[in-house]
Amino acid sequence: MRIGFVGLGVMGRPMAANLVAAGHELSLYRGKPGLDGHHCESAVEVAERAEVVVLMLPDTPDVEGALFGADGVAEGLKPGSLVIDMSSISPTATKSFAQRIEALGADYLDAPVSGGEVGARDATLTIMVGGRPEVFERAQPILETLGKNITLIGGTGAGQTAKVANQIIVGLTIEAVAEALLFAEKAGADPAVVREALMGGFASSRILELHGERMINQTFEPGFRIRLHRKDLGLAVQAAAELDLALPNTAATQQLMNAAIADGDGDLDHSVLYRTLLRGRS
Template sequence: MTDPAKTIIGFIGLGLMGRPMCRNLLKAGISPIVYNRSAPPREELVREGATAVPSPADVARLAEIIVIMVADTAAVEDVLSGPHGLLQTLRPGTLIIDMGTTAVPATRRLAALVEEKGAAYVDAPVSGGTIGAEGGTLTIMVGGHDEAVARAKPVLSVFGSRITHVGGIGAGQVAKAANQVIVGLNIGAVAEALALARAAGVDPARVREALRGGFADSRILEVHGQRMVEGNFAPGGKCTTQRKDMHQALEFAATLDLDLPATALSRDLYDRLIAAGDGELDHAALFRLYERTI
């Protein structure tokens, strides 16, 4: 089994999620080799003990296991197959772990390119937001071959408390698509319920408290409902990201001839919110659509 402390680990992508995840590697006694497109996050992590390199290709020259945590499918494709991407210098035996939310067809295509180099690929998207990233308590949905997943798990355990091997390559991303459908629709339900309470002249905070412990309770009601009540929309997961993930789920569903009308409606609501200038806020800011009409 992989011992992360004795393995050279690369980490690419130091955004809202990547930075706290990388810090958990440092807390575990691992000094990762890091790359990020913008310099300030790299410099920040270097001050804390990481080693920065100028490109993904440089990460691949050095690391045995490489974690990718970037914004979207296009970014993953650039990290892997761009002019300075991992595939330029990828060595046989290297393990790539994509922990972002990447389209299923692209995941399978990129995995095939990695395997052609004699390396291994695991898709391991996460749920839990910045709270889970900071606490090392992310829920991780894993797709990949048994041997590669077994090798990845000790590293994944640094980031998450619940790790489930869902199936072959791409299965983790299918599970994440399902996750984002549920999250998006649940945020919409909580937003509408609390907006209903406020419009009726009843304190949404008390309504939220009354619902806790019953069938309407959920992690979304607990965390995002509190954000809605307080009007605190500092981003843990951005509206633009939620919209992107739901659109990605709809595109994948279309390849299966599956209609997801509620998901499409939720995606469209996020489009309205983003058009109003709130795209960089937390996805719980969907509540603001309703606040404006109360």
């Protein structure tokens, strides 16, 4: 297929590389050269050259700008084109973006991902999709090139809602693991041995396995930058206010992430919350 890809960062670059390896013809924008494909000068050029445009951008304003800004994707779409937004952004904004794209005669899916840089590289991402079933079916060959656990959650915006829920669970679990290992260490136990013991019990999790090891070794290269995870928890807190819903632990974890960023750790892995808590103890 002729695929346009906008956003070649930590996640987008390996995802685009997997599409190239699968034999798709790519038009690329917003990233350093080095990938096979046609490197475009604008998002509108990407849309003009492609049947399907994939977005993988940091935040809601980035997606809005890429779609509807000057020389944006919307200006180059043809009737029957498909836009797949794989960024993690506001569910409310996603519904508005989809309506505007569909008014141009094109189709739209929100399809945010979980799995981090490793999942992007290994094509094992979890992909949570919102949109019409027939559009999802059309997009499946692309999604199956990028991930393993691919689920149509519901209508437009449902994929983003599922991703926000995912980020709540991940963020709060990272914070819980950080507290537990810090407690073990300060109580005089070897946190590495404690972690190993917990991995055989009910507290076992992928986060305890991977991020727990990062915390013990204090190796915080991303991974997934805590700055981006804070943004995702901000989406959760904002949506909770709109729903008159209390998410107290989500809000507290977002505040810890604010502290980590204030400490200069914003571009480190979200497991750096361990160091934030350690600093708070001093």
